[in-house]
Amino acid sequence: MLVPELPEVQALAERIESALAGARFVRASALSFSALKTVAPSPDELVGKQLTSVGRRGKFLVMSLGTLRVLVHLSQGGRIVFEPGSVTSRPKGALVRFLFDRDPGLLLKEFGTERKAGWWVLGPGDEGPLAKLGPEPFSQEFEEFVLSGSDGGRLHPLLRDQRRVAGIGRGYSDDILHRAKISPFRSLSSLDEAERRELLEAVRSVLSEALETERQRRVDGLPPKLGDHFTVHGKSGTPCPRCGADLRRVSYESHEVTYCPECQTGGRVLADRRLSRLIR
Numbered sequence: 001m002l003v004p005e006l007p008e009v010q011a012l013a014e015r016i017e018s019a020l021a022g023a024r025f026v027r028a029s030a031l032s033f034s035a036l037k038t039v040a041p042s043p044d045e046l047v048g049k050q051l052t053s054v055g056r057r058g059k060f061l062v063m064s065l066g067t068l069r070v071l072v073h074l075s076q077g078g079r080i081v082f083e084p085g086s087v088t089s090r091p092k093g094a095l096v097r098f099l100f101d102r103d104p105g106l107l108l109k110e111f112g113t114e115r116k117a118g119w120w121v122l123g124p125g126d127e128g129p130l131a132k133l134g135p136e137p138f139s140q141e142f143e144e145f146v147l148s149g150s151d152g153g154r155l156h157p158l159l160r161d162q163r164r165v166a167g168i169g170r171g172y173s174d175d176i177l178h179r180a181k182i183s184p185f186r187s188l189s190s191l192d193e194a195e196r197r198e199l200l201e202a203v204r205s206v207l208s209e210a211l212e213t214e215r216q217r218r219v220d221g222l223p224p225k226l227g228d229h230f231t232v233h234g235k236s237g238t239p240c241p242r243c244g245a246d247l248r249r250v251s252y253e254s255h256e257v258t259y260c261p262e263c264q265t266g267g268r269v270l271a272d273r274r275l276s277r278l279i280r
């Protein structure tokens, strides 16, 4: 399963805000105690507070209730389901239910077997896990990093590193590098100025187009299956939409990167380290 990235979380935040802005918090029913990552403030302190806004930072959903904030990180299998506030069942994988003085109730639930989604209640001035996040893709800080940074590591893991830039994961990294026509194994320091501009432009255009698609296609919560609108991610073996060559995949750090050898690597097939070790 795919971790929801900036476009999915941003559009979800907008849907929650338009459904529930101004509603008063009634209670958080914890259905799995390990999913709550903070001890203080207690979720009881949210009771009676008004949901003033719902936003996003990186891949975190941020619900503001007066001076308190509730963060939700969906991780791989976590999703939000909109449901009537009257529902009291305890479905498999359920982590917490947020209830307001009007519908919908929000159920945070994990599909699949991973148990990594979580939620936090933050007091005033507490950034919690947001403190470790790097700049947003549309910020000036990220622009400067791409245009003048000297990072020597590979671009694919760099784009997914939340401390470098927040909100991008495996799916959009593939699409971004394909659009920029840059190999996932190149480094930022190896790019010339034109390539750096291409990369920045690709990051922003891929994410904003995906956000627009999310806004148009989805209603209510976020379903288990995502990524139906990727350009190349998860599509190895099918023709590249730009040049028609077969998209390839290469295993890297326990997951697969999809790329087009014609568009991105000058026709070169990237070595699968696990595979080449076997062959040798």
Ligand SMILES: [Zn+2]
Residues within 6 Å of the ligand: 240, 241, 242, 243, 244, 245, 260, 261, 262, 263, 264
């Ligand atoms: Zn191609």
